[in-house]
Structure formats: structure tokens, C-alpha cells
Amino acid sequence: MQIRKASHHELDTIYWMGFDAWGGALVPTEYLASSQGSKKYQSGVWHVLVVDNQPVSSLIVYRDSFGLGQGCFGIGSLATTPAMRGQGFGAHLLRAVTDMLLDAPDAIATFLHADIDHHFYERLGYRRLPGVDCMYFSHRRPHYVGEPPTYF
Ligand SMILES: CC(C)(COP(=O)(O)OP(=O)(O)OC[C@H]1O[C@@H](n2cnc3c(N)ncnc32)[C@H](O)[C@@H]1OP(=O)(O)O)[C@@H](O)C(=O)NCCC(=O)NCCS
Incomplete structure (x- = not known):
């Protein structure tokens, strides 16, 4: 198992991992085209968890x-690729990338927006910001005060 930044040729595989959650009413070709053209996605850095040389989980990091x-x-x-869910890969990737980002001396916190039940993220040490679906993780500021980031 390996965690690393994604290569460009892996992006379509990454987009398919979330098709059931984010595809909405789009047919697969429309979904793929909208992911490939997404300015938001182009502004972030994709990370993957690789098992047997295949990316099975992914996430994107913005700053x-x-x-x-x-x-x-x-x-x-x-x-996570639907066939590979429920085996701890998503949790492992999120935990590892959070730790890696917060390892930098000037790092303060990581944020995410929970589209699913908060408990998944709370089990990994993320805390809720009052009144919003935004959650954060921080060693340095266990009680974050300030405006939450906008949705990403
Ligand atoms: C959420 C997701 C990334 C988890 O990946 P995974 O590799 O299966 O994660 P893990 O095996 O580490 O953890 C599985 C846990 O995720 C949680 N989970 C998964 N889907 C969930 C959902 N729709 N609602 C609430 N919790 C969910 C459950 O707690 C589950 O535990 P269980 O198997 O005991 O029920 C995966 O289900 C997925 O890709 N979903 C579609 C995309 C998505 O909704 N992403 C979340 C955006 S906020």
C-alpha cells in the first residue's frame, strides 16, 4: 500500500471513484467531461492510495x-472505488494525508466539508465547527476560532 500524489493519467480513474456520489443526473460521459473541465479540480492536488499498483482511494488538497x-x-x-469500500482505505488515506500536511512547521489546520455522516470523520479526530458542515483537524489549535472556509 502506498500514498502519493496522483499522476495525470490517473485522473479519470479518480473521477470514476465518486461517480455514484457526485454524478447526479449526468450520464457517465457528461460526468467525466465535467470533471475533466473542472477549474476547481485543476486548482487542487490529488492524492491516491495505491494497492497492487491500482489507485483505490483518492482525495484532493486545496490551499x-x-x-x-x-x-x-x-x-x-x-x-474509494465502489468495489473496494469498507476495507479502511478511505480512512487510511485521509488520516495519512492529514498527518502529512500538518507535519509542516507552519501548518495550522486541515478542513473538510462532510457530505456524509460526521461520525466517519470524528472517528479520525476531526471536529465539527458549530452550525456548519465544515470540520477541522489541528494539533496546534484544538479550539479553532474564525470563519470557516467556503465550500470546496
Ligand atoms: C465515504 C467513502 C470515501 C469511504 O471510503 P471507504 O474506503 O469505504 O472507507 P473506510 O472503509 O475507511 O470506512 C467505511 C466507513 O465509511 C462510512 N461511510 C461510508 N459511506 C457513508 C455514507 N454514505 N454515510 C455515512 N457514512 C459512510 C461508514 O462509517 C463506513 O463504515 P462501515 O463500513 O462500518 O459502515 C466511500 O464510501 C465513498 O467513496 N463514498 C462515495 C463518495 C463520498 O460520499 N465521499 C464522502 C464525501 S464527504
Whole structure:
């Protein structure tokens, strides 16, 4: 098992991981085209968890946008290939990327927006910000005060 930044040729595989959650009414070709053309996706850095040379889970990391302050990161679009879900890969990837980002000396916090039940993220140490679906993780500021980032 390996965690690393995604290569460009892996992006379509990554987009398919979340088709059931984010495809909405789009047919597969429309969904793929909208993902490939997404300015939001192009502004972030995709990370993957690789098993047997195949990316099975992915997430995207944003910084310097969406109202994220200095030293703060946004983590979005966590998804696991449907056939590989329920084996701990999503949790492992999120935990590892959170730790990696917060390891930098100037790092303060990571944020995410919970589209699913908060408990999944709370089990990984993320805390809820009052009144919003935004959650954060921080060693340095266990009680974050400030505006939450906008949705990403
Ligand atoms: C959420 C997701 C990334 C989890 O990936 P995974 O590799 O299966 O994660 P893990 O095996 O580490 O954890 C599984 C846990 O995720 C949680 N989970 C998964 N889908 C969930 C959902 N729709 N609602 C609430 N919790 C959910 C459950 O707690 C589950 O535990 P269980 O198997 O005991 O029920 C995966 O289900 C997925 O890709 N979903 C579609 C995309 C999505 O909704 N992403 C979340 C965006 S906020």
C-alpha cells in the first residue's frame, strides 16, 4: 500500500471513484467531461492510495483559496472505488494525508466539508465547527476560532 500524489493519467480513474456520489443526473460521459473541465479540480492536488499498483482511494488538497487562511488546507472529494469500500482505505488515506500536511512547521489546520455522516470523520479526530458542515483537524489549535472556509 502506498500514498502519493496522483499522476495525470490517473485522473479519470479518480473521477470514476465518486461517480455514484457526485454524478447526479449526468450520464457517465457528461460526468467525466465535467470533471475533466473542472477549474476547481485543476486548482487542487490529488492524492491516491495505491494497492497492487491500482489507485483505490483518492482525495484532493486545496490551499490559498476558498477562504483558507495561512497554514490551512482544504481536503475534498474523498472517494474509494465502489468495489473496494469498507476495507479502511478511505480512512487510511485521509488520516495519512492529514498527518502529512500538518507535519509542516507552519501548518495550522486541515478542513473538510462532510457530505456524509460526521461520525466517519470524528472517528479520525476531526471536529465539527458549530452550525456548519465544515470540520477541522489541528494539533496546534484544538479550539479553532474564525470563519470557516467556503465550500470546496
Ligand atoms: C465515504 C467513502 C470515501 C469511504 O471510503 P471507504 O474506503 O469505504 O472507507 P473506510 O472503509 O475507511 O470506512 C467505511 C466507513 O465509511 C462510512 N461511510 C461510508 N459511506 C457513508 C455514507 N454514505 N454515510 C455515512 N457514512 C459512510 C461508514 O462509517 C463506513 O463504515 P462501515 O463500513 O462500518 O459502515 C466511500 O464510501 C465513498 O467513496 N463514498 C462515495 C463518495 C463520498 O460520499 N465521499 C464522502 C464525501 S464527504
